[in-house]
Amino acid sequence: MHTAWPETAMPVIESTINIISALLNREVTYTIYLPESTTPQSLLLLNDGQDAEALQLKATLEQQYERYGIDALMVVAIHAGEERIQEYGVAGKPDFKQRGDKAGLYSQFITEELLPAVYKETGFSSFKTTAYAGFSLGGLSALDIAWNHSGIFDKVGIFSGSFWWRSKDLTDGYTDADRIAHRLISESVSKPDLKFWLQTGTADETADRNKNGIIDSIDDAVDFIKELEAKGYTRPADIQYLEMVGGEHNPATWAKAMPKFLCWAFGS
Template sequence: MVRGLIVGAVALFVSTVAVAAPGDAPLPTALASGGARPVSLPESGAAAILPLDAAAGDYVAGAIDVSQGSVTLDLVAPDGHSIRRLGAEIAGSQDFHFVAGEGGERLRITAEEPARATLRLTRRLSPGEQVTPPAYLSARIAGLAAELSAGGTTDAFWAGIAEAGTPLIEPESEGKVVATFLQRGARRNVRLFGAPSGDHEALERLGASDVWFKSFVIPDTTRLSYQLAPDVPDLPGDARERRAAIVSTAEADPLNRHPFPADAPDAYNRDSLLELPKAPEQLGLTGEAAPAGSLETIRVQSALLGNERRVSIYRPHGFDPGDKANRLLVLFDREPYLGTVPTPSILDRLIAAGRLPPVVAVFVSSIDRETRGRELPDNPRFADFMALELMPLVRDRIGASVPPDRTILAGSSYGGLAAATVALRHPGVFGNVLSLSGSFWWHSKDEAEGEEHVADWIAGMPPVPVRFHLTAGLFETGHAGSPGILETTRHLRTVLRAKGYDVSFEDYAGGHDYVVWRGALVDGLMRLVQ
């Protein structure tokens, strides 16, 4: 592997000693870094020995440029035996690099035929100099590092951070900023839950100070929620168990001024928000209170699934079952879409403002984590429950039958995956799909690793009358060579278009996050009611 050479400003002192063999060509005693020294070897076998002023562990770099003939370059011990061949049959230019052993090594240039060459010794670094200085994305962190190196403290830094709040935001380039997440005083480690990388990132400690930090370059339209997990236990067990331990200490950032949700019972159940000024507007979250619709919660038993779940039905204020403009929204994951995302109040405002037609919303509980993981990823029996058991019950409760082209099936993550697969199995009931960060990376146990179940299914089946609106976060990228939600959603969009479907797609500068989905839900509704 050929590596580029960085020319330094270090002088290397070279004294020339002729070897005992005839034809040796002595060189002058000193060669400065960046300089050049010609070597003339008049016959085959002629050699020059160059003792080097290099101590044990020194990194030495240089180059030899051969303008006539060819030479061999060796690193040799003081007694003349060869340590390392640095190049053979060199007829042009070649770099060399080595680390000095015990010291006293020499370079030997041997002519393979009459030759002329120029030797350049360009760099020597002692062991103490062989350290790459830290590169900080954040100018504030770089400045603090310099202050600490000069004997300063972190007091003024933390006072400024407390006044401004976290994360620390600094300009980077057009359309980009540097966001630095900060934690003060952890003993062992800090993890960032909800990082822009899409992973649980480890914060770095700034020297021996009380500053833990991690910086990212992100779009200036970013919106995300996050938690900090200080001093996460390093548990015995597999990687999954150790990763899960983050939850044991994850809490809202104490220096962040934007809690989410604000009424959470404690810091462990609260996230912190980062919403940059250019983040897209999220309609319906704020504004004057609108006449409230009604919310009814019922228990629905399923003979097909052998279980029971809660289902909540929202009717807009002044709901008229006979209004031909009515839309029906069926949304998975009932609990977060009635709490973390205040869907009923969002609908109240947008319907009252005329931004949406009357929308009846049905919130379907997933019961528990295990049931959710079994039912939502393309379960034909669950799809039948939705179409054949739940929807007739909903029609009876609201006193109206909304046609499939005005019925929207929606969900996020596994719910976004289920919205697509249930509608594909029952297009005569659900004519619109609103998928928020759908888990389109998913494949069944019978499918090969890397297959994308929904995209492959759609590619191989005749089109059905279903419209799609797909969303994904720019931070939902894959890892370790596997595609993530962003890549697989974009691929699904391409497949749908190729098959002639009506499909729209929107990406957001965010991650797998309800704070993104609360806006994306409205954007998708407004697209699909057109």
Template sequence: MKLFTKGLAALAAGLLLAAGADAGATTVRVHYTAGKEGIRIRADKGAAGWSKGVAATASDAPLNVWTYTWPDALGEIAMKPTLGEDKVSIGGVYKLAPGATVDIYPFFGAPFGKVSVVKDFASPQLNNKRSLRIYLPPSYEENPAKRYPVLYMQDGQNLFDAKTAAFGVEWRVDETINRLVATGVMDEVIVVGIDASPDRIPEYTPCCDPKYGGGQINAYDAFVTATVKPFVDRSYRTLPGKDSTAILGSSLGGLAAVAIAQRHPDVFGQAGAMSGSFWWNDGAAIAKPANKVPVRFYLDAGTRDDGAADTLRMRDAMLGKGYKEGTDLMFYSAEGARHNEKSWSERVDKPLAWFFPWGASRQ
């Protein structure tokens, strides 16, 4: 055990030196084009206080990187950068472990992301077209050095705009993320809303429910993983790895999200079903649950006419496969909630914060 501990310590020291940090130092590197205003550091320890802060040092190479260091004897550091004297970064406090070198990519402008629409996006697997609705986070234009986790969501038409949403009720995903980022609850993310097609039921389902049929999930799965995701990774500044990629849906879209992540644990590190339709095909997903994969799953259901009993059975089936609630499985019971867009909009903050908590993303 002592040899193992020494080995870890040596490895950590080597990584710090390789990153350019001084031995025995806790270092933050702020990536931002600050110009003449410069970057200052406010912190809970050392010379950098919370009220005014001290100047970070601009590096010659790479450009637009500002560095500040504390002795690691001070322990964990809580800090925030400022642009000039007074513009404090938006979002939560950054926490640095003793001896760590941490790169951060802050922003200082208004905490409002933007949604754009990619129309007539073709699916060769399904031989049809649909829109993709892309939410880009607040800092996307302000800090071009930053890359982002990505959340893929079914029923994109319902996420951002009441004009296109079912029954005129949108999920308000953009407003919710803006709020959670501004208050330091979650990291910034890109959201890709994939519109449902007229063949929504077959596309989101495996074969075959006695009443509804279905069975095009294989083609839809390939559309998401082999067409949509590569396009997004080419077109936007993403963090493409599995730990930075999630998929989420509601009802049949939730059933699809869970199935796709179970098939592709190398692509998705998080997946969620809000009011998932686990009743499909006489509860086949519950009766024969997939083997445990290295994916964190979120499940929820409302307590009013929302299939809560089936979702609880799905949770129990996953626990039986080795998942641990609170670690790689989260279940939320929404008291009084129904199977509709309004209810999902009121609790979409739960999976968002579970998937992408503040400070979890690394460039």
């Protein structure tokens, strides 16, 4: 059952498009959300766009325009394919099960095929802010792509990010140094001009590798923030962290967090 939002002064128009990706060797579906009769000032790419309805994305955008006056946005919600777990991840660094081995191709698809197609389709290609966001493994993917293409992206949103993504199994001599996202930051010689928004929920999971009474998703997110700080990013100027009491690993929780992300990324 969806929440009933108030009438909005800026309706959002939704259109779904299919393109053939030579890089991914498949058809890719994406849905564009544009404010009616208004030129978008900013762009948001969103992984796992097939969940947009569960996220109440269209209604949330309309509410944010009405109540908080965020930038007029073009949102491109990219639907995941059957190989989601291979296409999402960190480019060139699959996990211990070789998941994410197509993350490099997915990154190329975003920058070389999707964005040019979107610019051509809509006629919009210049934006004040360009952000990339995603959920769970899609959040890790958004981080990796934004980190490596900071000439395109200004901000990244990571909802319940898969910061546990690791190069060794827990039973194969794993240490926290084997977390791939953390190494992406610590081993980078550069400090991209990016800002970061992270969310976790206290009920994201129940796993607690180090038995410290804190679930892994929170430990991993906090440690990731520490890596960003070690690189020279600061809170709150560059990093925002939302820990939701009772928040779960699902679109219902992420839908509740979405307005806060939108205000942070695109607030006037």
